[in-house]
Amino acid sequence: MSDRQVTYDDVVAARELLADVALRTPLVHSHVLSAAIGGPVHLKCENLQRSGSFKVRGAYVRIAGLTEEERARGVVAASAGNHAQGVALGSGLVGTSSTVYMPHGAPLPKVAATNSYGARVVFSGDTVDTALASAVEHAERTGAVFIHPFDHPDVIAGQGTIGLEILEQLPETGTIVVSLGGGGLAAGVALAVKSLRPGVRIIAVQAERAAAYPASLARGEPVTVPPATTMADGIAVGRPGELPFELIHYLVDSVLTVSESEISQALLLCLERAKQVVEPAGVAGVAAILAHPHVFEPPVVAVLSGGNIDPLLLSKILRRGLAAAGRYLTLRVPLSDRPGELAGLLAELAGLGANVLDIAHERIGVHLGEAEVQLQLETKGPAHSDEVLGSLRQDGYRVICD
Structure with missing residues (x-):
């Protein structure tokens, strides 16, 4: 983690840096979700972003800010898949080598995509936190620059560009709902949006099987929760990041949790009704809207944070979603x-x-x-x-x- 704080100006600078790199993803109106809450709901389709998720925004901003000497040493990261792809793609764009540690059991399409962008993939442990520790050790041993998935100002600033886009695409936005793992996305979006429109509510959503933020917010500091298996592997983080936690503590209005059944129903709805292929971590916000429709003040924007899902897992989740429905x-x-x-x-x-x-x-x-x-x-x-x-x-x- 860097000691430097992240500011709104950092988000604006990140947007300029990403102008020719990240796509301005569409905002799609959802009739079925709008009917559920009694007001307009839109989907911010980061599942259509380059590398299949929002992660390329923060990863590229971080890597592009490295010195020539740092780039020569290469970079190292840890991820269940989306940050891995963002780092691999970003590294290729700036011309530096990358090594990515992934947990055993990481979705095969994410592994294949990370390899295809030019990264060297190393498997370590069964959780993102274990892979993270291995990546840090690699950085200390080799001198490679560690690219944290969420706990760095550049990464948070890059993710915050999503908030700027949302306000431009829908100025009357009342609530923004984002998936929450380590906290980079929620922190960045909250910082960008609250700097311009303090009245917009920011709601972050975790999988209840891997929900470190409720306990951390209650304690007033990041705490570690035991690792648990969830289909939403992309947000299964056992401990909040120090820098994201501070921003979320002050800027995010509410943190909700959703069950595995609610996630699977949300994924099914996105596929059937919105025609969007989204991974489980990416539909946490939609799951919360379905589970707690009266909590959200419209117009609502739910960020579909990623679409990298193993087809075999998709078939299993769809059957679970059909059963739940x-x-x-x-x-x-x-x-x-x-x-x-x-x-x-x-x-x-x-x-x-x-x-x-x-x-x-x-x-x-x-x-x-x-x-x-x-x-x-x-x-x-x-x-x-x-x-x-x-x-x-x-x-x-x-x-x-x-």
Whole structure:
């Protein structure tokens, strides 16, 4: 962390530096979210940014500010993926080498993209915090310049340029909602926006499984929370940054948390209704709007902070989102082990309009003369799911919901 403080003038300077590097991402109106809160909601699509997330803004500003001697030593960073890509891209643009430490299990598309931008990827530990410690050790050992993902004035200033864009694109903005991990994005946006429009509310959102900020704000200083697994790996940071914490403490109006189920529903909504592919960490703000619609004063802007998601993970999350929305049923039905029983069950489901996505017919491990059918069904919503279950039970089937 640098001892230098970050100012509004730093954000303005960062914007000039990023003029030919970062895209001015679009602001897209969301009809479904607007209906949920009773006022306009817009999505700031940083998932469409170069390298797939907002991270390139802060990473480039930091790297571009290095001296020639520092550039010659190369840079090192740690990330679950988005900061890694931002550092790799930024390093290539200014002509310096980069090494990036990533936790084991980092999404493969993020690893591949980081490699494609020219960085050397090294795996270390199972969390971002472990990778961060390895990157710091590498910097001390080799002399490479450590590019912190959130705890540096240049990084915060770069992320703050998003706030300037939002106010230009929607001057009447009432609330801005951002994802919160280490705090660079929330701190930068809050600094930029509050400097120009103090009345705009800034709400930051963490995954409840990795929420260090509520405890830290209650204590009045950064505290470390035990690492936990969350689908929102991009904001799974165990300890707030010192500099972001100070800015968030004074400038952010509220910090909310969202569950895994709420994140998956938000991701599904972005894909189906907004036609935006967003990673779990990037939809935390949307998840909060869906979970707490009356908290947000419109017009609202939710920052979709990144879109780098493994397709395999996406398919799993979408199924979870469908289940949470009452559109996906997993159930078991014991049947007599006689010809025609399975066909009869499937015919009934077809008549009820339930789409069978997967089926397994199990004889081993059940009572003699019985079989068990395991089904995954797609339905039209909660009411339809209840109708399917009710009709099956009314017709004598013993239905076990998983």
